[in-house]
Amino acid sequence: MRRVLAVAAALAAIVGLGALVVGTSSGPPAAGRFDVIFDNARGLVAGQVVKIAGARAGTIERVVLTPGFRARIEASVQARFMPFHQDATCTIRPEALVAENYLECDPGTAASPPLRPAGGYPPTVPVTHTTEPVSLLDLFNIFNLPTRERLSVLLDELGIATAARGQDINQVLLRANPTLSLARQAIAILRRQRSQLATLIGATNTITADAAAHTAAVRGFLDRAAALAAGLAAHRTPLAQSEARLPGLLSAADPALGQLDGVLVDGTPVLAQLHAAAPELRRASAALVPFAAAATPALSKLARALRRAVPAIRASVPLLDSVLGYARRSRPSTELAAALYPNLQRHGFVESFLSVMYYVGASLARFDSTSHILPLLLVAPNNGACGRYATSPVPGCSAHYGAAPAYRPQRPPALAPLLEYLVK
Numbered sequence: 103m104r105r106v107l108a109v110a111a112a113l114a115a116i117v118g119l120g121a122l123v124v125g126t127s128s129g130p131p132a133a134g135r136f137d138v139i140f141d142n143a144r145g146l147v148a149g150q151v152v153k154i155a156g157a158r159a160g161t162i163e164r165v166v167l168t169p170g171f172r173a174r175i176e177a178s179v180q181a182r183f184m185p186f187h188q189d190a191t192c193t194i195r196p197e198a199l200v201a202e203n204y205l206e207c208d209p210g211t212a213a214s215p216p217l218r219p220a221g222g223y224p225p226t227v228p229v230t231h232t233t234e235p236v237s238l239l240d241l242f243n244i245f246n247l248p249t250r251e252r253l254s255v256l257l258d259e260l261g262i263a264t265a266a267r268g269q270d271i272n273q274v275l276l277r278a279n280p281t282l283s284l285a286r287q288a289i290a291i292l293r294r295q296r297s298q299l300a301t302l303i304g305a306t307n308t309i310t311a312d313a314a315a316h317t318a319a320v321r322g323f324l325d326r327a328a329a330l331a332a333g334l335a336a337h338r339t340p341l342a343q344s345e346a347r348l349p350g351l352l353s354a355a356d357p358a359l360g361q362l363d364g365v366l367v368d369g370t371p372v373l374a375q376l377h378a379a380a381p382e383l384r385r386a387s388a389a390l391v392p393f394a395a396a397a398t399p400a401l402s403k404l405a406r407a408l409r410r411a412v413p414a415i416r417a418s419v420p421l422l423d424s425v426l427g428y429a430r431r432s433r434p435s436t437e438l439a440a441a442l443y444p445n446l447q448r449h450g451f452v453e454s455f456l457s458v459m460y461y462v463g464a465s466l467a468r469f470d471s472t473s474h475i476l477p478l479l480l481v482a483p484n485n486g487a488c489g490r491y492a493t494s495p496v497p498g499c500s501a502h503y504g505a506a507p508a509y510r511p512q513r514p515p516a517l518a519p520l521l522e523y524l525v526k
Contacts, residue, residue, distance in 0.1 A: 133160060134184035136177060136217070137226040138192045143173035144203055144234050146194060151204040152177045157345030159183055162205060172229060175205060182350065183209055185216035186225050193233040203235075230277060 140146075143165050152160040160179030168174050175192075187210030195206045207227070217225035264271060292299065313320045334341060446452070492499075 133178040134181045135224040136179070136184070136186050137223055138175040138177065138205065138207070138232060139168065139226060139229040140173045140175060140194065140232050140234060141229060142234055143175065144194045144237070146173070146175060146203055146205060150202060152179055153204055153206050154179065154183055154209065155349070157348065158342035159346055177205060179207075180346065185209070186227060187211060187214035187216050189214040189231075190217065190227050191231045191233075192227050194235055196235060196237065233281075
């Protein structure tokens with residue numbers, strides 16, 4: 103029962119918020135005129151309400167009699183409900199069991215052609231698209247005579263009413279045919295849902311028994327429902343305006359809902375792929391834990407290596423600056439060389455140069471039965487004495503280039519600690 107009360111309170115809050123929001127909008131739009139033909143006006147008079155989809159949409163302007171003794175209802179609705187289409191329908195409905203009637207209309211579907219003015223009248227819903235209710239007064243009038251006379255009156259009135267009106271009866275049957283078809287469909291649906299209806303009736307009995315055990319709570323709920331109904335009745339006009347503006351709101355929201363539907367349709371394959379990849383992702387996350395545990399020692403050593411490498415990196419900054427300066431200065435010649443070397447390679451420069459060297463050497467060399475000998479004459483100091491061929495040492499001449507020690511490359515001192523650590 104508490105859940106029922108909470109739902110009722112939520113509905114009341116939503117309806118009140120809708121009424122406040124609608125109450126801040128601008129005034130009603132312009133009206134559109136249309137007529138409806140009924141066999142009987144059933145108490146409709148000027149000033150009564152015209153509703154569309156249960157919401158107040160306009161008023162009845164006038165009720166007149168047609169030349170064929172039918173009732174023409176002249177009404178007006180807000181212009182945004184126009185035009186009425188050829189499949190539009192109207193009916194007369196009572197506000198309550200003992201209240202006045204109102205006109206309920208359906209403007210029809212957009213696929214149907216719109217109704218056009220004809221004969222000096224505005225767009226008119228024909229009598230074939232209208233229906234009338236059976237009021238309690240009609241039922242009470244049947245039983246206003248004693249039982250014996252009642253059957254006679256019924257038979258007499260039936261005979262009088264149908265005398266020479268076969269065509270009218272045919273029209274009634276033709277007009278009642280859609281209703282009978284719908285009634286047959288409704289009966290077929292109820293027949294197919296007999297088990298559900300039986301379950302519903304059983305559940306209703308259970309709910310009734312539970313409510314009987316909580317009479318005080320039910321009474322409180324009914325009191326709150328009565329207060330809610332009174333509040334809604336006090337805001338009847340804003341609520342009706344809110345309901346009347348609801349189709350416009352839905353029309354404005356339709357593009358956004360269409361885009362949202364497209365996003366959901368496009369996102370379905372992505373979600374399906376994520377769902378398919380979920381087991382692999384789960385296994386990968388499970389394998390990540392031992393991997394992180396195994397990587398912890400290496401990361402600790404890497405930290406020590408980085409601490410030792412920082413001084414070496416800082417010491418190498420001047421060398422890197424020098425290399426960067428050289429690279430910048432040598433860029434033009436490097437670009438020329440980059441263009442020259444592929445060009446020489448494409449034209450066979452290396453092979454041709456080696457061939458020239460070979461043929462020059464072959465043309466200048468002396469040869470015997472074993473090989474070629476390339477004669478060279480070296481010009482040296484001491485008037486060339488040291489450049490001549492000799493089989494014994496010549497005073498003042500030596501085969502050494504100099505007394506300087508041989509060159510040995512030295513490692514940068516800043517990189518030594520890092521290299522020693524990496525070797526370990």
